[in-house]
Amino acid sequence: MQGYIDCHCHISAEDFDSDIDDVIGESKKAGLVALLAVAEHAGEFEKIIQLSQRFPGFIMPCLGVHPVQDPAQPRGAVLEDLDAALPLIEKYKEHIVAIGEVGLDFTPRVVNSDAGKDGQRQVLIRQAEIAKQLNLPLNVHSRSAGRPTIHLLKELGVENPLLHAFDGKPSVAMEGVKAGYFFSIPPSIVRSDQQKLVKQVPLESMCLETDAPALGPEKQVRNVPSNISISAEYIAKIKGIPLEKVVEVTTQNALRLFPKLKTFIKA
Numbered sequence: 328m329q330g331y332i333d334c335h336c337h338i339s340a341e342d343f344d345s346d347i348d349d350v351i352g353e354s355k356k357a358g359l360v361a362l363l364a365v366a367e368h369a370g371e372f373e374k375i376i377q378l379s380q381r382f383p384g385f386i387m388p389c390l391g392v393h394p395v396q397d398p399a400q401p402r403g404a405v406l407e408d409l410d411a412a413l414p415l416i417e418k419y420k421e422h423i424v425a426i427g428e429v430g431l432d433f434t435p436r437v438v439n440s441d442a443g444k445d446g447q448r449q450v451l452i453r454q455a456e457i458a459k460q461l462n463l464p465l466n467v468h469s470r471s472a473g474r475p476t477i478h479l480l481k482e483l484g485v486e487n488p489l490l491h492a493f494d495g496k497p498s499v500a501m502e503g504v505k506a507g508y509f510f511s512i513p514p515s516i517v518r519s520d521q522q523k524l525v526k527q528v529p530l531e532s533m534c535l536e537t538d539a540p541a542l543g544p545e546k547q548v549r550n551v552p553s554n555i556s557i558s559a560e561y562i563a564k565i566k567g568i569p570l571e572k573v574v575e576v577t578t579q580n581a582l583r584l585f586p587k588l589k590t591f592i593k594a
């Protein structure tokens with residue numbers, strides 16, 4: 328398969344409501360063959376499913392509860408946040424390609440107590456169980472929680488997670504690599520200090536993502552899925568390999584990690 332796969336994108340964000348057709352059109356022109364639409368809370372699940380039906384074979388839905396809830400007044404997720412989500416995950420289990428976005432976020436403004444961290448852990452544990460039952464991979468967020476996230480996933484016996492925009496130490500990432508985990512690199516890598524991570528994690532364990540509308544190459548500017556090439560070009564530069572190789576291997580990795588893509592992609 329030729330082209331890029333964006334393994335983590337918030338295409339249901341309000342930022343794209345007014346020009347979604349143009350955004351998808353530009354993405355295809357830029358060589359994107361599919362994007363994984365991740366969710367943050369149950370309130371956007373139906374929108375993600377509708378978008379996947381409006382752009383069949385291109386927008387691939389993932390449903391899950393993010394470790395940070397209520398962006399206006401950020402707080403850690405708790406088990407009650409799963410109440411509305413679980414019936415919808417069950418309802419759409421045949422349609423989704425992964426459970427996500429799930430994970431841990433120990434940023435102090437989100438959680439500042441052990442109880443808060445434990446709440447997030449419980450939410451991740453429950454969703455990892457569901458993913459296992461449904462035989463689906465996990466699309467995982469970890470911020471200020473690289474080590475606890477990888478260790479918890481290993482403890483739970485999770486075999487197939489994607490660690491998106493990993494901000495932990497490269498040595499911790501390598502523990503994930505040894506466990507067969509994948510790491511996706513967003514366009515914001517060009518302004519981050521994670522160059523070492525890109526150097527150390529082998530291409531065979533890497534995927535591409537945009538996390539659009541967040542994590543773009545420029546701060547405060549709306550990120551779009553067509554920026555996926557920025558991640559690929561950066562990896563090619565740091566690793567000193569041809570861009571085509573990066574595209575080919577990361578796309579193969581995505582198809583391996585998210586096996587349902589093969590049957591859904593219409594490119």
Ligand SMILES: [Zn+2]
Pocket residue numbers: 335337365428468538
């Ligand atoms: Zn995200």
